[in-house]
Amino acid sequence: MHTRLCDLLGITHPIVNAPMAGPAKADLAAAVSEAGGLGLIGGSSGDPEWLRQQIKATRERTSRPFGVGFISSFPGLDGLVAVAIEEGVAVIAHSFADPTPYVPAAHAAGILVLAQVQTVAQAVQAAAAGVDAIAAQGVEAGGHTGTSSATLPLVPAVIDAVGDIPVIAAGGIADGRGLAAVLILGAEGAWIGTRFAVSRESAGSEWGKARVVAAGTDDTVLTKVYDLISGSPFPAGIADHVLQNRYTRTWHGREAELLQERTAWRARLEQASQQGDAELAAVRAGNVAGLIDAVEPAGDILRRIIAEAEAILRRRPAEVLG
Ligand SMILES: Cc1cc2nc3c(=O)[nH]c(=O)nc-3n(C[C@H](O)[C@H](O)[C@H](O)COP(=O)(O)O)c2cc1C
Incomplete structure (x- = not known):
């Protein structure tokens, strides 16, 4: 080839x-x-x-x-x-x-x-x-x-x-x-x-890799719920494709409410990443997770x-x- x-x-x-x-x-x-x-x-x-x-x-x-x-x-x-x-x-x-x-x-x-x-x-x-x-x-x-x-x-x-x-x-x-x-x-x-x-x-992270291995094709979401908290400067029209977890299921679609609690969530998400808590922390993956x-x-x-x-x-x- x-x-x-x-x-x-x-x-x-x-x-x-x-x-x-x-x-x-x-x-x-x-x-x-x-x-x-x-x-x-x-x-x-x-x-x-x-x-x-x-x-x-x-x-x-x-x-x-x-x-x-x-x-x-x-x-x-x-x-x-x-x-x-x-x-x-x-x-x-x-x-x-x-x-x-x-x-x-x-x-x-x-x-x-x-x-x-x-x-x-x-x-x-x-x-x-x-x-x-x-x-x-x-x-x-x-x-x-x-x-x-x-x-x-x-x-x-x-x-x-x-x-x-x-x-x-x-x-x-x-x-x-x-x-x-x-x-x-x-x-x-x-x-x-x-x-x-x-x-x-x-x-x-090894915990992130394990999550992707366990995930299926339907288990991802394209969302802004992490960027809104981190403030990462991505341009308009760009979202973040991650595995669904408790955090995305709670906040995706409720972004205005989430922003009210931004400071608290910033600390909580940083801690979750350090501790390998994949129910809160972002695991970035596309639909190929299912493959x-x-x-x-x-x-x-x-x-x-x-x-x-x-x-x-x-x-x-x-x-x-x-
Ligand atoms: C964990 C992860 C981190 C990524 N970080 C970047 C990045 O820093 N810069 C970038 O241009 N794209 C980044 N991407 C997107 C990739 O460049 C690429 O477009 C994407 O992974 C291709 O789709 P696939 O995941 O289905 O292979 C990232 C993707 C993943 C999965």
Whole structure:
């Protein structure tokens, strides 16, 4: 299996791990790159020196290309991007903000720029900015995502809108069936979050991973009940895809009331995260939670997805077309 994304990024398999703040640190990025995909460090989990250490640690574990992805609506982005450029990562990815101001400096340093978008209009903006590939993220994605379009209609619409720029599908892909499906849609690869968040190399909590393994397809909710408390600066139109728990069942739909108790809940939620109380704390995951049965090494996950997708892409056309 080989796509234009493999040529662009210098990778063997058309799989990118999502730059997840929390789970995607050096261990995960290096494991994905070593297995032939593109490892991305979630660059918005610390300060510039933290990021420099993460990049160095990744480089110690792999000589293959890897990158850094940012929540680009968060403060402090310029200092983080400067470190990624100084350290000469292969790829910088931007999510949740217009990437336009960041493309020229990255390109001048020989660094590729990816943009993750949630709408066709954002994809057109990213294409005009000159990004090298666009990840189209549907509502089924785990963590922060848009609220309007699912991956199935978004990916072909973005492909139609951005011409020759390679499009990567994000949201709802956890096995070879998902990868085969998005390749048939015309995507050049898959940007995978939840499945890699539940890998051995993920820096996410073990209690959170166990929750995702136990969860089913119907057990998630797209909500603002955590962001309202944390005050995290995500733009309008972005919500948070998490596992349902006692907290979301109590407060989702009662946001105005919740805001009255914001200070108390901020302390309570922080404590719940530290204590591993998954009935209160956020566990970020998409609908693919229902397809994940075990915590496994990221390389094994990647190789299985590729092998399954290859088998499907060989077998299925003959089954369907006779
Ligand atoms: C635990 C978790 C944390 C995430 N953190 C980020 C992040 O920091 N930056 C970002 O651009 N996307 C983040 N995402 C979203 C991913 O980039 C990606 O779009 C999504 O995981 C793809 O859908 P999937 O979870 O169905 O694979 C996160 C997703 C998860 C599951």
